[in-house]
Amino acid sequence: DGGITQSPKYLFRKEGQNVTLSCEQNLNHDAMYWYRQDPGQGLRLIYYSQIVNDFQKGDIAEGYSVSREKKESFPLTVTSAQKNPTAFYLCASSPIETGFREKLFFGSGTQLSVL
Amino acid sequence: KQEVTQIPAALSVPEGENLVLNCSFTDSAIYNLQWFRQDPGKGLTSLLLIQSSQREQTSGRLNASLDKSSGRSTLYIAASQPGDSATYLCAVRQTDRMDSNYQLIWGAGTKLIIKP
Numbered sequence: 001d002g003g004i005t006q007s008p009k010y011l012f013r014k015e016g017q018n019v020t021l022s023c024e025q026n027l028n029h030d031a032m033y034w035y036r037q038d039p040g041q042g043l044r045l046i047y048y049s050q051i052v053n054d055f056q057k058g059d060i061a062e063g064y065s066v067s068r069e070k071k072e073s074f075p076l077t078v079t080s081a082q083k084n085p086t087a088f089y090l091c092a093s094s095p096i097e098t099g100f101r102e103k104l105f106f107g108s109g110t111q112l113s114v115l
Numbered sequence: 116k117q118e119v120t121q122i123p124a125a126l127s128v129p130e131g132e133n134l135v136l137n138c139s140f141t142d143s144a145i146y147n148l149q150w151f152r153q154d155p156g157k158g159l160t161s162l163l164l165i166q167s168s169q170r171e172q173t174s175g176r177l178n179a180s181l182d183k184s185s186g187r188s189t190l191y192i193a194a195s196q197p198g199d200s201a202t203y204l205c206a207v208r209q210t211d212r213m214d215s216n217y218q219l220i221w222g223a224g225t226k227l228i229i230k231p
Contacts, residue, residue: 004158042119042204042221058218090158102147102208104219106158 003027006091006107012115013078013085021076021110023091029105030096032074036060037088037109046089049074050096078112086113117142119207121222129230130197136190136225138205143183146208150179150190153202153224162203163190195229202226 004025013019025032031050035043045058049068063082068074074093078085091107118141128134138148147166151159163172163179165188171180178191192199206219 006158040124040223042223043206043219044221045218048218088156092158102149102161102164104149104159104161106160108158109156111156 004091004093004105004107006089006110008110009108011110011112013112014115016080018077018079019085019112021078021089021091021112023074023076023107024072025074025091025093025105025107026072027093027105028071029093030071031094032068033092033094033104034058034064034066034074034076035090035092037090043090046076088112117145117207117209117220119205119220119222121203121205121225123225124223125226125228127228127230128195130195132195133191133193134195134227136192136203136227138188138190138222140186140188140207140220142209143186144209145183146210148179148181148188148208149206149219150177150188151204151206153204155201159204192227197229197231200227200229 007022033048034046037043044060046064047055047066049055052068052071055066055068065077089110092104094104120139145167149164150162152162153159165172165181176193181188202224204224206221
């Protein structure tokens with residue numbers, strides 16, 4: 001089945017620790033996105049990538065880093081500089097061609113909590 | 116700056132009722148608006164997409180309308196079922212150009228509970 005796989009489903013971070021959230025897609029989509037979801041707030045864009053080896057900051061990139069070495073993979077690292085990392089993290093992908101960009105597909109999310 | 120608001124934050128109705136969810140946006144110059152569904156602890160699924168030139172879109176028991184002049188969209192759910200229980204989010208896109216305004220602006224969602 002085609003789709004987006006996020007892992008792990010739950011992740012705990014100790015103070016001062018960097019953690020990496022995995023996102024893999026087999027939809028052959030060019031664009032991939034990372035969103036942060038907090039209770040009572042809309043989704044906020046952390047980073048996005050439209051092509052391999054290129055990515056752009058979203059609205060709340062501070063304290064996060066990403067890489068896009070392969071089309072299928074877009075891992076997100078939550079660094080120790082992110083002082084309030086507890087949130088639900090969603091990865092998404094979409095085609096890039098005009099007329100198909102609206103087809104946004106989401107993974108099932110990773111809940112990150114601080115110990 | 117575009118802001119998207121969804122009121123109420125939560126709604127509980129008996130099974131079988133028709134209901135309306137609201138989405139408001141502050142800047143009427145939008146490219147399109149989407150409605151998504153999110154089940155607890157899960158990702159989002161796109162339900163309906165309305166282009167700025169359209170007034171409404173329908174899919175099964177769902178009907179979404181768009182009134183750009185008033186900055187409002189509604190999602191109408193007919194004959195609600197317990198399986199409709201989820202959080203419903205709307206999101207606005209302001210341009211088709213791949214620039215900083217291309218990204219979606221999200222509402223916080225309405226949590227819907229359908230009581231059997």
